[in-house]
Amino acid sequence: MSKKICLYDTTLRDGTQAEGISLSVEDKVKIAARLDQFGIDWIEGGWPGSNPKDMAFFEKMKEFPLKQAKIAAFGSTCRPGVAAEVDSNLQAILDSGAAVATIFGKSWDLHVLEALKTSLEENLRMVRDSISYLKQHQRTVIFDAEHFFDGFKQNADYAVSVLKAAEEAGADWIVLCDTNGGSLPHEVYQIVQTVRQQIATPLGIHSHNDGELGVANALAAVQAGAEQVQGTINGIGERCGNANLISVVANLQLKMGYSCVAEEQLQQLTKLSRYVAEIANMATPNNQPFVGNSAFAHKGGIHVSAVLKDPQTYEHIAPEQVGNRRRVLVSELAGQSNLLAKSEELQISFDGNKQEAREMIQQIKEREFQGYQYEGAEASLSLLLLESSGKLNPLFSLDSFKILMEKTAEHAILSEATVKVRVNGQIMHTAAEGNGPVNALDNALRKALEGVFPVLSQMHLTDYKVRVLDESEATAAKVRVLIESMRNGEKWSTVGVSTNVIEASWEALVDSIRYLLWKEGCTPQELEEQTEQRVGIVNH
Structure with missing residues (x-):
């Protein structure tokens, strides 16, 4: 003993x-x-x-x-x-x-x-x-x-x-x-x-x-x-x-x-x-041994290929022994093994021998060249794979958004966002204020969608990061926005890239909502009755 x-x-x-x-x-x-x-x-x-x-x-x-x-x-x-x-x-x-x-x-x-x-x-x-x-x-x-x-x-x-x-x-x-x-x-x-x-x-x-x-x-x-x-x-x-x-x-x-x-x-x-x-309101390092989010994360294509054959090749223990899980990262270093492993995790049928898989890998590498970073935004990667496989339902789409900002001598800057989104052919037109343009956009989008998707009321943003990708371009530089969201203790991250920080933020924000709705199994058919009931209220 x-x-x-x-x-x-x-x-x-x-x-x-x-x-x-x-x-x-x-x-x-x-x-x-x-x-x-x-x-x-x-x-x-x-x-x-x-x-x-x-x-x-x-x-x-x-x-x-x-x-x-x-x-x-x-x-x-x-x-x-x-x-x-x-x-x-x-x-x-x-x-x-x-x-x-x-x-x-x-x-x-x-x-x-x-x-x-x-x-x-x-x-x-x-x-x-x-x-x-x-x-x-x-x-x-x-x-x-x-x-x-x-x-x-x-x-x-x-x-x-x-x-x-x-x-x-x-x-x-x-x-x-x-x-x-x-x-x-x-x-x-x-x-x-x-x-x-x-x-x-x-x-x-x-x-x-x-x-x-x-x-x-x-x-x-x-x-x-x-x-x-x-x-x-x-x-x-x-x-x-x-x-x-x-x-x-x-x-x-x-x-x-x-x-x-x-x-x-x-x-x-x-x-x-x-x-x-x-x-304790503290962030644990991703690379914390045994329990960190990256403790059993594999990025290099050769590593992933070996781990899929025998986990002992690059893992010193089975992650399940300490309640953690294996993660396969998809990035510019990825090969077909990474993509196939991620597809299996999402329960998407993906044939690595087909042209479809090779094109997807090339698309991911091209997007990372443009500034996207999927190893830190797995939710956006999941949506990308789901879209390619035809398994993602387009539950809502943007018609337009507008942001107004006002600064007076007596008060701080006030942001107001107006959003038009289309759900099942119906337009939801809402406006909301926020302490900044991204916060105002978030509030307006939620206001438009929460009546149709009540689960969104349980979700909140926990982190927001902006990274300048080309400092030599100064204020015209392309930026990458990473947003972390959480619901009931579960966290997920999304990414957006643009030369406009608002557009990049919108892309990451929308992905965070789309990912939660996919996780919840929302389908267009289930929304029709809710949309009809909601649209009259929102437009007033």
């Missing part, structure tokens, strides 16, 4: 120290529930002695039973010269009601002498008394030895003496922290191995990512004997972040033979990553 490695998540505490990250109490409760569902062993909820929000979270969690995870309250040892039983931070941990208390103490003599301005012996007293006091109150105690690796390199005897003080006081776990994130994997391995020979208490690892080695250091520590890994979802955290538990779990379980979560829980890894990112 695979050896179990325990997972300790500190997204709700260490993760929120990342620049630009702020979670409400409700956000933290949602994430905690999802972490529990995934199989995390401990969830660090925050530092109850530091702010009211964290204490409110612990109060909320008293009424929110978890299936398996335990909530941990974070804090420091008692202060120099202060008895543990009267220390306000330790009392706040007890008041939180959390069954697990995680406290950190200094293990680097530099910090003891310069940061705390106390003696080495007093620091040992603080560690012993704090842990003993919490154990007297029936708490599971996890001791985080702060700056342990830096401390060990400078004064190994004292760093280990801090661990022994924690062990003697009854700590249930001792976690070695690479707080500055500057250690290397071989150093972590050697030091953990040395500590393992002197400390009987189970060990954990808490690594930061300042050298981009947070995950590597966590894996090295496990190989050397650590049985608990602390980290955050997507690696968020102060400075350069913490060890990314997403990558840690995937590597430990799929590559190193350890057990972290059940197989069916591991298949939720991608959803977990994106769920936390969504709540």
